[in-house]
Amino acid sequence: MANNYCLSSTIYPLTEDQHERAQEIMEEVGRESAADFEGIKKGTKEYDELEPDIEFQCEFGKDGLWVYHEESVNPEMMADVFSRFQVEFKADKPFCFEYCCECSKPRVDEFAGGCFAIMPDGSQYHSGSQEDALEKAKQANQYAKVVWTVDDVLTLKPEWSEEEALMWLESNQKYIQERLIELGWGVMEDLM
Secondary structure, X not given: OXXXXXXXXXXXXXXXXXXXXXXXXXXXXXXXXXXXHHOOOOOOHHHHHOOOOOOOEEEEEOOXXXXXXXXXXXHHHHHHHHHHHHHHOXXXXXXXXXXXEEEOOOOOOOOEEXXXXXXOOOOEEEEOOHHHHHHHHHHOOOOOOOOOOHHHHHHHOOOOOHHHHHHHHHHOHHHHHHHHHHOOOOOHHHHO
């Protein structure tokens, strides 16, 4: 007999004042998972009484939320939680985490691994490595988008004024221009 495990260990950066909301999000995802398993619909009394089924361990610390498991995690559930964190806490860059699947015996095809790249908008990209997952995101134009107008900036930072957005664009003009050229938008060089 052999045992199979799925392992991961990562820290999602959170401030102390975000811990309570992060815990609520984890419980929401865990409750949805339990409801799905039990066939219970959201909005019912049975749903409200469900215990969250969180398939990983976690600890809050000064650097954020450490998510792991000593035996086996559910990487899809971790991705769902991190996806909601990205949106809720208005992330400004992707968050990636890796996992590995292993077996206690040297059985063929019992070992694997992967990586999830979670974008600031909560979209998830899954692949065998961090580089591949980010490349998938780039190809889907989720991470390759270049912010180069005031409207682009205000979409990402709605709390900013137009003046703040314009100042940000002016201070990052060289980087924006380089990024546009890198993406093959050389024609934009003349417009900048």
